[in-house]
């Protein structure tokens with residue numbers, strides 16, 4: 001049974017078991033039915049299986065799924081996928097190759113029953129995804145990014161009450177990824193539609209998500225608001241060692257076109273401050289930051305003649321070796337962990353060791 005059997009207006013309740021020959025998963029989740037919920041985990045951890053549960057493609061008899069006040073699956077009740085009023089966007093934009101963009105979009109609109117309330121404005125969708133100029137083109141003539149924009153617009157035109165996205169950027173190169181990301185942000189901002197977003201990209205998750213579900217080998221490791229669980233992204237699934245953190249803008253320097261941000265750490269009242277180059281923010285804005293280990297260096301004294309502005313005092317908590325034989329040093333600064341990548345030679349020359357007091361110099365921080 002659900003831990004909370006009462007229907008709630010803001011929930012997607014999932015109690016689902018998946019059993020395959022080589023894989024078993026148990027998902028017990030109570031997710032917000034608003035904003036973007038990211039499902040994050042390594043390949044094979046069960047992300048797609050979880051989406052399949054929500055979509056009604058896993059039919060284990062004990063499974064239960066409830067969206068807002070509607071029971072989609074429980075005991076004798078089984079609402080088929082097409083009745084669940086959800087749209088699915090896959091890694092590869094699955095457009096009909098024999099139809100042009102307009103006909104592809106029209107196909108989604110036709111499928112919406114006449115009596116169904118039109119929640120999302122068709123014209124606005126086409127406008128926001130900038131596809132007016134693509135309407136007469138056939139999928140084969142579109143770039144990967146354009147195809148995916150059309151696929152997302154088509155999903156929205158079916159007037160879903162829930163959008164499932166399975167690695168929608170994974171098949172795109174970095175340039176096209178960066179082209180699509182702002183559209184996903186627009187989607188989040190302009191349409192009040194809950195999105196379940198599968199990804200194994202820490203950058204994408206840190207940039208887009210409001211809530212984060214972390215999976216490992218078919219088990220839920222964590223399900224919390226992103227702000228409280230950003231540290232899960234630090235154990236990056238690729239070799240891009242970085243720390244993700246949330247912060248808010250406390251000061252703006254018009255002269256230097258910089259912002260001063262306070263790094264939040266729920267475990268401490270003491271905050272660390274960083275100066276960053278950007279002038280598109282206002283005091284009080286919440287931001288998310290990524291600091292790559294290769295952009296952090298270590299010194300034993302505080303440099304006063306350095307061009308680097310962000311120098312913080314901390315204590316070494318861990319030293320490990322990465323795949324390139326570089327040393328990864330975890331440094332605690334006011335409860336916030338920073339990561340520095342330095343050579344083994346530097347570790348020896350500076351006698352770096354656990355509990356040693358050091359200064360970190362942050363050369364660059366990316367605003368996500």
Ligand SMILES: Nc1ncnc2c1ncn2[C@@H]1O[C@H](COP(=O)(O)OP(=O)(O)OP(=O)(O)O)[C@@H](O)[C@H]1O
Nearest residue numbers: 020021023041042043044045046047048049050200
């Ligand atoms: N149709 C299937 N038949 C048998 N096993 C399957 C099937 N589909 C998936 N699996 C297995 O179930 C496990 C979970 O797969 P799933 O696709 O949910 O993982 P994932 O986290 O989405 O992975 P990826 O990031 O690689 O897409 C994997 O071990 C996979 O090999």
